[in-house]
Amino acid sequence: MSTLDYRTAGESHGAAMLAIIEGLPSDLPIDMDALNAELRRRQGGYGRGGRQKIEKDAAEILTGIRAGKTIGSPLVLQVRNRDHRIDDAPVINRPRPGHADFAGALKYQTDDCRNILERASARETAARVAAGGVAKQLLSAFGVEVVGYVVRIGAAATEIDESLNAEALRAARDGNEAYCPNDAAAAAMIDAIKQAKKDKDTLGGVVEVRVFGMPPGVGSCMRWQDRLDARLMGAVGSIQAFKGVEIGMGFGVAERPGSQVHDEMDFDAAQSGSAALGFSRRTNRAGGLEGGMTNGMPIVVRGVMKPISTLLRGLDSVNLATLKAERSDYERSDICAVPAASIVAEHVVALEVARSMREKFGGDALADMKASYEHYLGAIRARMHAARG
Numbered sequence: 001m002s003t004l005d006y007r008t009a010g011e012s013h014g015a016a017m018l019a020i021i022e023g024l025p026s027d028l029p030i031d032m033d034a035l036n037a038e039l040r041r042r043q044g045g046y047g048r049g050g051r052q053k054i055e056k057d058a059a060e061i062l063t064g065i066r067a068g069k070t071i072g073s074p075l076v077l078q079v080r081n082r083d084h085r086i087d088d089a090p091v092i093n094r095p096r097p098g099h100a101d102f103a104g105a106l107k108y109q110t111d112d113c114r115n116i117l118e119r120a121s122a123r124e125t126a127a128r129v130a131a132g133g134v135a136k137q138l139l140s141a142f143g144v145e146v147v148g149y150v151v152r153i154g155a156a157a158t159e160i161d162e163s164l165n166a167e168a169l170r171a172a173r174d175g176n177e178a179y180c181p182n183d184a185a186a187a188a189m190i191d192a193i194k195q196a197k198k199d200k201d202t203l204g205g206v207v208e209v210r211v212f213g214m215p216p217g218v219g220s221c222m223r224w225q226d227r228l229d230a231r232l233m234g235a236v237g238s239i240q241a242f243k244g245v246e247i248g249m250g251f252g253v254a255e256r257p258g259s260q261v262h263d264e265m266d267f268d269a270a271q272s273g274s275a276a277l278g279f280s281r282r283t284n285r286a287g288g289l290e291g292g293m294t295n296g297m298p299i300v301v302r303g304v305m306k307p308i309s310t311l312l313r314g315l316d317s318v319n320l321a322t323l324k325a326e327r328s329d330y331e332r333s334d335i336c337a338v339p340a341a342s343i344v345a346e347h348v349v350a351l352e353v354a355r356s357m358r359e360k361f362g363g364d365a366l367a368d369m370k371a372s373y374e375h376y377l378g379a380i381r382a383r384m385h386a387a388r389g
């Protein structure tokens with residue numbers, strides 16, 4: 001079956017976080033240093049709490065690999081938890097409004113929210129970043145680059161310079177602790193997090209992911225399940241604490257007429273060797289996706305993360321064991337995890353893009369998939385050549 005799928009398992013203070021990826025082609029070399037660099041990046045960013053001083057996340061591959069290359073079998077990744085103490089972790093009876101605590105405790109018939117938060121915790125994203133790191137390595141075999149960064153924390157925001165490529169964006173992001181490609185905006189974001197800490201409060205924000213180098217026609221308009229835009233929205237929307245996702249101009253299209261929304265087209269035969277086949281758009285308000293399919297422009301996805309629900313000053317809650325009004329429990333937590341979430345968003349986007357690439361180009365070995373990719377671009381170029389006469 002040529003698709004790609006993944007699952008995760010693990011509790012925040014259990015033995016390990018695990019990811020299982022099915023559907024990788026054989027012969028893909030896995031660069032562990034690159035995977036581990038992404039895991040460390042996820043642990044960082046300004047505003048993180050005490051847990052990241054304990055953990056030194058590193059991935060181990062348990063299955064699916066031989067001599068450093070995939071062999072087509074399911075690949076299991078493990079990130080061990082140093083803070084492994086799930087059986088001794090304190091009982092939590094006072095749910096944090098905003099967290100999974102309350103609904104989960106009722107659903108799983110317990111008044112100890114610990115059973116819920118252990119799995120609901122954003123620590124689970126370590127497994128998704130490990131899996132997404134593998135997806136990025138598959139995509140890079142096709143010249144596809146994925147980069148995530150922060151565009152807003154609280155009131156501090158930046159616009160992204162549309163002329164920046166993946167490398168420039170990544171370099172700018174990695175230059176500061178807010179993971180924002182604009183240093184001046186990053187300084188304002190860090191100040192906002194410092195203020196939230198003083199106020200014993202938390203802060204959310206907006207992350208953006210761009211995917212460069214996708215050929216047109218990946219995804220589908222034929223089945224809603226296969227629409228790449230919908231998959232990206234689902235994947236980014238599934239990140240812990242995310243409350244909304246936009247593609248391209250997103251909700252901004254509502255206030256503009258069509259002439260100011262759609263991206264007018266050009267064709268330059270001299271560029272037909274590129275993955276975009278010589279077609280270009282004067283703008284990219286569609287965020288690289290039309291009809292559920294890539295259109296050759298960079299994919300642009302944004303997601304909004306709410307402020308973390310664990311506040312040092314607590315929030316009014318109800319004790320589930322006594323039903324008395326009390327402040328919510330405090331668990332060690334972050335003040336702001338938006339920088340880390342930008343890395344998570346990058347990796348879940350990579351997984352969805354890789355899934356659609358597997359479905360479009362198929363093949364059991366990487367060479368088959370590449371041959372199919374080349375055949376597809378070659379067939380389109382031949383049609384364009386014939387059209388030009």
Ligand code: EPS
Binds near residue numbers: 050051083120122333
């Ligand atoms: C996280 C680890 C967790 C939290 C955070 C994300 O560790 P601990 O609960 O031991 O401090 O810091 O999870 C949450 C914000 C949450 O609400 O659960 C991580 O590794 O990203």
